Amino acid sequence: xxxxxxxxxxxxxxxxxxxxxxxxxxxxxxxxxxxxxxxxxxxxxxxxxxxxxxxxxxxxxxxxxxxxxxxxxxxxxxxxxxxxxxxxxxxxxxxxxxxxxxxxxxxxxxxxxxxxxxxxxxxxxxxxxxxxxxxxxxxxxxxxxxxxxxxxxxxxxxxxxxxxxxxxxxxxxxxxxxxxxxxxxxxxxxxxxxxxxxxxxxxxxxxxxxxxxxxxxxxxxxxxxxxxxxxxxxxxxxxxxxxxxxxxxxxxxxxxxxxxxxxxxxxxxxxxxxxxxxxxxxxxxxxxxxxxxxxxxxxxxxxxxxxxxxxxxxxxxxxxxxxxxxxxxxxxxxxxxxxxxxxxxxxxxxxxxxxxxxxxxx
Numbered sequence: 001x002x003x004x005x006x007x008x009x010x011x012x013x014x015x016x017x018x019x020x021x022x023x024x025x026x027x028x029x030x031x032x033x034x035x036x037x038x039x040x041x042x043x044x045x046x047x048x049x050x051x052x053x054x055x056x057x058x059x060x061x062x063x064x065x066x067x068x069x070x071x072x073x074x075x076x077x078x079x080x081x082x083x084x085x086x087x088x089x090x091x092x093x094x095x096x097x098x099x100x101x102x103x104x105x106x107x108x109x110x111x112x113x114x115x116x117x118x119x120x121x122x123x124x125x126x127x128x129x130x131x132x133x134x135x136x137x138x139x140x141x142x143x144x145x146x147x148x149x150x151x152x153x154x155x156x157x158x159x160x161x162x163x164x165x166x167x168x169x170x171x172x173x174x175x176x177x178x179x180x181x182x183x184x185x186x187x188x189x190x191x192x193x194x195x196x197x198x199x200x201x202x203x204x205x206x207x208x209x210x211x212x213x214x215x216x217x218x219x220x221x222x223x224x225x226x227x228x229x230x231x232x233x234x235x236x237x238x239x240x241x242x243x244x245x246x247x248x249x250x251x252x253x254x255x256x257x258x259x260x261x262x263x264x265x266x267x268x269x270x271x272x273x274x275x276x277x278x279x280x281x282x283x284x285x286x287x288x289x290x291x292x293x294x295x296x297x298x299x300x301x302x303x304x305x306x307x308x309x310x311x312x313x314x315x316x317x318x319x320x321x322x323x324x325x326x327x328x329x330x331x332x333x334x335x336x337x338x339x340x341x342x343x344x345x346x347x348x349x350x351x352x353x354x355x356x357x358x359x360x361x362x
Contacts, residue, residue, distance in 0.1 A: 031104070033164075047148065048336060056339055057323055085105040089107065090110070094106075095130050105163075108159050114127075126268075129268045135276065137168040141168075142162075142164040143248055150258055151254070172195045179201065183197055190287075211277055214274045223249075226280065228351065230242075230280055231357045235356060236287075251340075323338060341357050341358040
């Protein structure tokens with residue numbers, strides 16, 4: 001029996017095929033990172049990819065073909081890893097155990113319990129508020145996984161994603177003790193450098209200077225602006241990190257539209273977008289798209305890079321063609337990137353920038 005079914009009845013999404021619902025339910029048996037390695041481990045892309053495939057028009061046969069070709073080791077939470085719920089965590093103390101990977105099942109139980117007692121939007125926004133300072137951990141995969149789980153709708157899948165965020169938690173912003181001076185960018189990979197930069201006062205100041213204040217009142221306009229900035233950066237410097245800047249922004253938009261339903265939840269999501277913008281500013285610095293010692297304003301980027309110049313005015317937009325090409329690759333990041341760009345174009349802003357980014361990825 002799947003782990004998802006242990007604590008509640010799995011809710012199938014009627015807009016998804018029986019196969020897709022079954023695969024997502026069964027995936028609850030597996031650790032959200034490949035091999036069960038939490039800190040620094042690669043995400044289990046399987047559930048996120050097959051939902052992306054469905055949204056791009058994949059058939060059950062294509063999903064089965066992807067499953068057969070998926071070469072990664074998904075570790076079973078019970079049989080392989082032997083994780084046990086010791087019932088140490090409660091709704092009152094779970095925040096004290098953040099970052100402890102062995103507590104995965106306990107975190108999941110806590111969120112399942114909360115869903116039975118409170119409105120889903122409140123549970124999710126409260127959890128995100130508690131864990132907001134760990135937002136970029138795992139290159140945003142817990143956040144992205146949460147967005148896909150919310151798209152399917154089953155509360156067990158959503159609890160899985162929140163539990164994943166809880167075990168990956170690390171305070172990368174250190175807002176109460178920001179580091180002074182200019183950061184040293186001569187060490188580490190892109191992901192590590194960006195996580196380090198998020199704790200520098202210098203970067204926080206540049207983020208604030210380069211964008212209007214992000215508030216609950218201007219959230220929609222801020223989201224549009226920030227998603228464009230992330231996509232423009234990808235066009236300028238295509239890489240794994242900048243790609244996840246786009247897919248993470250899309251996931252955060254999706255969650256904001258779903259769960260920022262009142263003043264309190266809008267305030268929470270405004271805080272999340274402020275933190276996302278600090279991380280994106282760090283990524284601009286790390287990629288040296290803007291000078292480290294004299295950072296230009298980056299809220300409008302058309303004149304500061306070549307990415308937007310690649311867009312042909314009046315070009316035909318054929319998302320189905322790009323979707324078909326992406327599905328034929330069976331490559332997780334291509335599929336997810338095309339899905340995110342298509343979603344942003346259709347749901348937020350029909351800017352050819354997103355179409356160009358998807359074409360660039362392919």
